[in-house]
Amino acid sequence: MSAPEDAIVFGGVGGSSVERYSDRSITAFALDAALDAISDAGVDVSDIDGVVGAPIATNPGALHVDGADEVSARTIVKGLGISNLAYAADLHKGFPTDMVVTAAHMLKAGECKYVLGVRALYNMRDVAYATGSGDKAFGSDQFVTPFGYMAAGARFATRARLYLEKAGTTREALYEVVALARRHARNNPYAIWRDKDVSFEDYIASPMIADPICRFDCDMPVCGAAAFVMTKRNLLSTSLTHAPAYLKGWASWQHPSKVFDHGRQRQDIDNCQLYDGFSSMIYEWLEGFGWCEPYTGWKFIKDGHANMDGKLPLNTFGGSLGEGRLHGMGHLREAILQVTGRAGKRQLANAANSLVHVGPFDMSSFVIVSSDP
């Protein structure tokens, strides 16, 4: 198929190892991922003229220190010795999906030819991951932290509880998501929970975090990074040994259905990578985009429709719940690997259009990654 010369493509994607803890810094993981993606794209560091990141550490106990639990575009540029930079942007409170859209804008504006996107996460030792809070509550925190709303997923737990009530079901509905994640993590070499299935009995016995969310409903904080290189089709490296992936949809949080305004319809989507920082999040857009009726998403999964051979294979790499908390970067990487036929043992027979969702509920953003222009 002939593609427009200036079609926006992913030339390469890459990742670092994913580890529970490490004595290597977050910058080391970020640079591993960046170099892997640059190599995968068949270009050189000297070709990179745009960098985009979304560096915020989102946990309540975050330090927000560059090189500790966050890594900025400046640090990436310096760390790789990039000297050809036209533009770099860090998106505050953005997601990998937002990084993709920003990279596309940088390319479409003509400012950049090869945009590197890097997102790294880090699990700090000796830092309370989920429970940090200060003595004082400044700004919007004054109505939040004295009530524990942002910590330990409490604000997602209230939503999950109401979902279960309205669906007329129990924690079984959340277990279905966890079990799916573990099944799909089996064939993901990066996955923290690879070959570690969890029984319903173990799930129910797992410590409660914020009812109904137990430990297994939360993704695992990890040290790791993933990266991509985006360019235009006519600028793809001649040494590329794989097909590029095309960006065929994008939407920000207010109007999610606009993701289908750029050449792909909902019915074109053959696999989904939906954000699962907490298990309950899966249902929002599985139902929200109409793949099943409201409050039936858990049955959709239970009935096998989200399996590798189901109607809509879901989080085929195990999601954050199976792989570890790369905050949506794993979802994006999986979409690119699937549509370019490079997902190894977990390669789907039909993977032409993958929808990637990152973010909690109605604060999400979306992209569609496709095999064809």
Add this chain to the structure above:
Amino acid sequence: MYYVYVIPIKMSTRRIDCWYADERKIWKWQPDQALVDAFRGKHMVRPEPVPSRETAPFWDAAKDGRLRLPKCETCNSFYYPPLPRCPTCHRAEMDWQDLSGKATILSWTRVHLPTIPGVKPPFTLAEISLVEQPGVTIVALVQEALAPNLITGMYVQIVFAEDGNYTFAEIAEVAE
């Protein structure tokens, strides 16, 4: 000239909940009790709100046990948290009014980690919707007596209680 900064190591930066501490503790989870106790100790009080000009009237009224919110008279709309401007008409002038504190329960969760300094887990927090203007949502802790009896949509009463150095909204049963 050299400056030496002494940065106190705060309890809040310690890993007190063994959050994914190691492989063994995933399967058999135990909080580090010494650290949990220290966390709840006398140095830990609930985070103290630092009001701005926009939010100070709320906290001042809270100290007197009143729920007071800004209302845009043009748009006939209350806002919580207080905002610098009405997002509809962009007027900066707000008319502060006392409300009944009567609300309905939207949802809740019982939290089992020590996520609020000075508050011993487990505790329950809830999202409530004000009767004067459904859709205006407040998040607060639920009184322990009410916590086991919560029902979606039930009427509750916002009361105010001192905790640490501040007065916070609490969710209580509606008095008969």
